[in-house]
Amino acid sequence: MSVRLSNIGKRYGATRALNGVDLTLTGGRVHALVGENGAGKSTCLGIIGGRTVPSTGEIELDGERVTFASPAHAASNGVVSIYQELSVIPSMSVLHNVFLGSEPRRTRWTDDSAAMRTAYAQVASRIGADIDPDVEVGSLSVGDQQMVEIMRALSRRPRVMLMDEPTAALGPRERQALYGVIAGLRDEGVVVAFVSHNLEEVLGVSDDISVFRDGELCGSGPSDQWSRDSLMSAMIGHPPQVDLRGTSASPKPRKELLRVDGLSGGRVEDVSLDVRAGEIVGIAGLVGSGRSTLLRLIAGAQRPTTGRWQLDGVKQPWPSSVRSARRQGIVYLTEDRKAQGILPESTTAENIVLGRLGPVARRGIVTRRSVRDHADVAGRQVGFATTRLSTNIGALSGGNQQKALLARVLHAKPRLILADEPTRGVDVGAKDEISRALRDIADRGGSVMMVSSEYEELAENCDRVLVMWHGTVVAELRGPDIGVDTMVKLSFGTEGLT
């Protein structure tokens, strides 16, 4: 099995998303595509998978020229994709989602329910998923929804499996299961190609790595010839600046900003913690361990059942709403930038100033100019390019959207930022700038609590990490104790320790 691309290109109007790509993917090898957002790797997968029609070039499947009109057409030729955004139907059951569009049929009009259940049991055991086939997908965690999507792809018996950021929503355990499946597919001779921003994952899982930059393929080779640094340099076109955490690991005691005691609500049970001025506190834990709920409770977005709140050493009632938390300087950055973050049809500047229009308005009137000026001030702090402020935010890359949302948070003059997966699905450049911006905030005396599924990121950025398991904080790591392996082990609770 092999897929050969020759001179593949894609234009959107005047923009070249992809240009003159020649690439061969061979069966029995795992191929990783890396690059910054907008570099063309997702477009490349989309073209192979029938989602995007190329403007130039040819695709050959086992030496035979093919043109796919739709994802369904590609799937019928054994080319199956897992998309970056979830493509499950929340209101339908897991079982029906897995076989949607490829139902085992009894007659032309009806499906074969028994065959479906047998096939489900097989595919679920293959990936080690313990998900009830009859529950609605919308009731699952994002990680489990991603597993449903992976099962759907597997059940189509792919000859070519294309995965765009398949692990972004997965916790460590599910990631391992997926790596196992990828290895299995490889051994069966399936062509496996995936896009990932996680370079450790790329280096660990793939046999070949291709690097994209500005719509062109700028390097390709077996993965043992690449290193984290050489990948970074190839992606950004120059050597990366080292020393992220650098100078600021100052151990001197700081003033307590917020203290929370006996907090319970949703999945969170009896959590106590404090955040000091000038500190970045990481929250580690598996998907579903209560990390996001913890942030949402503190942000006033969800009511706790119990909990005591002490700000600047003064006891106060728990903030009753997001507004009241914001009045105390506590600002929340959502993990779901599309659904809960951006107003896609408004300009980036309007998006940035949205949370705090008071100082933007003069006598109640908001002018385009003052919006721009205020957005510019906030945007600069996160390295957001001034020239893009008047672009609709929906047209920006994920990384730039995320930077704009962080600028929105900064525009609110926060004392404590609650950031949920602040770098999910963004490219390395943006990730770097976001990490740097958070560090800047801490250096200037602000505080940050961040949730991340990428423990490398927590290890690099945080002064302190709280590890959650089943709604409780099971460990607190400081400075040199913050290690990826330690966090992974603790995330699994005592049961996970071997």
Next chain:
Amino acid sequence: MTQVSKTMVTRPDDTASSRPDAGRARSGVRRVGEAVALYAPVLMLVVLVIVASVLNDRFWAPENLRNMLTQNSALALVAFGMTLVIIAGVFDLSVGAIFAAGSVIFAMLSNEVLLLPAALITVVVGALAGAVNAYVVNSLRVNSFIGTLATGAVFSGLVYILCDSSPVQARREGFETLGLGRIAGVPCALIVAVAAFGLCAALLNGTIFGRYVFAVGGNAAAAHLTGVPVRAVRAACFVLVGALAALGGMITGSQLGLGQPTLGSNIALDAFAVVVIGGTSVYGGRGALWRTASAVLVLATLTNIFNALAWDTTRQSVAKGLIIIAAVALDAARSRSDHA
């Protein structure tokens, strides 16, 4: 480890994108709540039937029941089609116009040709009207709410032109059979409605097409990426509701003995009311035909009660409007707790 995975499949209580956080204690309460919501139309029906039995001592008289069912058969047809359309995530506001067209065209044709061909042609015209809606929504990419509001105006205008703005007297013998006749004591209209129910229920629950209807309404973009023929599924729903609306118009016209261009002005709202009272989500992707059927009976019983109370149609209209708002608010509250 088993414990970890088990907690991962509990329901989320905050956003769709965040973690599942429902405690185990709450899931029991929730299950009861869901069961109540699921069977709400049936519970409502039971309560209303009891009220009606008390208020109207002739409620259980066969004549009364038969009248109730006959009078609401046309509405039921439209509501069944509407259920599929709404589950598929679109609206059809042109059903009123197609309904009127059904009565007028059936009356005019039956004056020229035999009843059966007249009936078949009328149903096909209704289906074609549905195909026009599908074209406007699918190919011209007009929002279905606006699109079918506009095609409804077009259809309605054409009907007025066709019959010169006046009712069409039906002259052929047997014209009333469809609406008022009985077979073995069972009203023909009821037989048609039950058959339509059977057809729609079989389509929706028994076939892959039905599964696709739910998928398209649940998340059209995802369904497309998964290989579901989104446009074809929506088109089929529009065609089906068009045909059923025309059939409904024929039944009502047959009951009146004429083709009436003003018919059906309330049918879209009534059908909509019935569908949402039946708990079908206006956001698409969720719903059930049997609940729509129960809701038709709810509305029928309610009308019976109003009549027993000697309320006129103006008061009935106020009550009906309020009930629709309550049903939609319930739907919104439910999907809030599910999604946002």
